Amino acid sequence: MTEPKRWLEGGDAGEDALALLRAARPPVPLGAAARRRSSQRVAALCVVPVAATFGWWPALALGAVLGAGGSLVVTRLVASDPPPSETSSARHAPSTNSTAAPLVEAPSLQQQPSEAASLPEHAAPKPAPTAPVAATLAAPPVPESDSADALQQEIRLLEQARRDLASSPGAARLTLLDHERRFPTGHLRIERELLLVDALVRLGRRTEAEARAASLERQNPNSLYRERLDQILGKLPK
Amino acid sequence: MMGGLRAVHSGGVPISDDAGSSKPLDVAQIHELHADFVWSSLQRLGIHVADLEDTMQDVFVVVHRRLGTFDASSRLSTWLFGICLRVASQYRRKAHRRRERSVLDLERMAGESENEAPDTALLAREAEQRLEQVLDALEPRRRVVFVMFEIESVGCAEIAEQLGLPLGTVYSRLSAARTDFAKAALRLRRQDERRRTA
Numbered sequence: 001m002t003e004p005k006r007w008l009e010g011g012d013a014g015e016d017a018l019a020l021l022r023a024a025r026p027p028v029p030l031g032a033a034a035r036r037r038s039s040q041r042v043a044a045l046c047v048v049p050v051a052a053t054f055g056w057w058p059a060l061a062l063g064a065v066l067g068a069g070g071s072l073v074v075t076r077l078v079a080s081d082p083p084p085s086e087t088s089s090a091r092h093a094p095s096t097n098s099t100a101a102p103l104v105e106a107p108s109l110q111q112q113p114s115e116a117a118s119l120p121e122h123a124a125p126k127p128a129p130t131a132p133v134a135a136t137l138a139a140p141p142v143p144e145s146d147s148a149d150a151l152q153q154e155i156r157l158l159e160q161a162r163r164d165l166a167s168s169p170g171a172a173r174l175t176l177l178d179h180e181r182r183f184p185t186g187h188l189r190i191e192r193e194l195l196l197v198d199a200l201v202r203l204g205r206r207t208e209a210e211a212r213a214a215s216l217e218r219q220n221p222n223s224l225y226r227e228r229l230d231q232i233l234g235k236l237p238k
Numbered sequence: 239m240m241g242g243l244r245a246v247h248s249g250g251v252p253i254s255d256d257a258g259s260s261k262p263l264d265v266a267q268i269h270e271l272h273a274d275f276v277w278s279s280l281q282r283l284g285i286h287v288a289d290l291e292d293t294m295q296d297v298f299v300v301v302h303r304r305l306g307t308f309d310a311s312s313r314l315s316t317w318l319f320g321i322c323l324r325v326a327s328q329y330r331r332k333a334h335r336r337r338e339r340s341v342l343d344l345e346r347m348a349g350e351s352e353n354e355a356p357d358t359a360l361l362a363r364e365a366e367q368r369l370e371q372v373l374d375a376l377e378p379r380r381r382v383v384f385v386m387f388e389i390e391s392v393g394c395a396e397i398a399e400q401l402g403l404p405l406g407t408v409y410s411r412l413s414a415a416r417t418d419f420a421k422a423a424l425r426l427r428r429q430d431e432r433r434r435t436a
Contacts, residue, residue: 001405001406001409003393003394003395004394004409004412004413006387006388006391007388007416008388013416013420014420014423014424016420016423016424016426016427017416017419017420017423019365019423020365020368020369020372020419020423020426021369021388021389022365023362023365023366023368023369024366024369024388024389025366026389026390027278027281027282027389027390028281028287028290029274029277030273030274030277030278034277034290034291035273037291038269038273038291038294038295038298039266039269039270039273041295041298042265042266042269042295042298042302043266045265045266045298045299045302164328166299166303167296167299167300167303168296168299168300168325168328169292169295169296169299170289170292170293170295170296171293171296171325171328171329171331173292174289174292174329202299203292203295204295
């Protein structure tokens, strides 16, 4: 069998296909800076025991109930101990050992370091979220009917991110940034930030992870999330 | 052991470095040897340039986790390519996000050239997006062979070598990809025509 002639070099192709192929740009090579960053992240993986990359995410049990006044109340239940199994039901079931905390509006969440800082040197900067987080945290709540639907969407996104976290922290991060863009003041924004800190640590973006964690701690200085943040950042044993 | 580096992964399995020697490699050494291949493979599979670094990290997270299960009789690059395929598949689930961003990019570029004739860069970007749309219609394994041959001008023998495939498989994937590409290009043109006449 002989090698076929390339389409753009006179091979047998239709004009539609040729017009599209002419738009192709050569692949972007792995630059020295991107290679260095990637090496550093991979080196960071080497110091993590393999078992830890399978690690559990503490049950993020999300209970949404309608309060007496008809307004949506969301409680966050974060287990302080690892769940006994990774089964779906275990993940979703409210834990009797968990501590429930009412949602507290945070005064502000400072803008995070630019995502572009770690992009390939040739890559265009990613667009900023549609609304600055600091400016939107104080936004009025959406109507109840919208809230219930929005909460379902929030839960789906966070569940997706949590599933991807161990195997694909980059994919998890994308999902969480999607949540941030769609629900900057969402009910589950604090869980989102926790997961984002975790994803960034796994991606080797420690500076960004610490900045996000510091911002979250400033909002909730005495919150039950502090211990979990310290665990994620390696300040406490998991 | 290689170069005094310690295999930190459980097992420190002996892995061929594709040069025929059998040495225990850890994820850092695999990165050193194959980062370019993973980077290129992910691009060929349609990962947006801005997402390449994180997606590559996802690949090496899987490598780190799964190194103990690697069959040492296989080629490492073939195994890595399989991981790239799966990670890229996960990335595709986020395709809506990419499309939204692309739309934002177009709107931004259109805004910049407001009251001016359509900008060359904008047209080029639109053409790239149309190409991406058609490539996205290809089965990923076929897409990689097509991109390597038609866009990167890599020879079939070299493709077979890089991907660890028989030469006949490269030819058959290329042939199937060409057929699919031509059909998708035709569909796109008909969509455009319908839009114009609507």
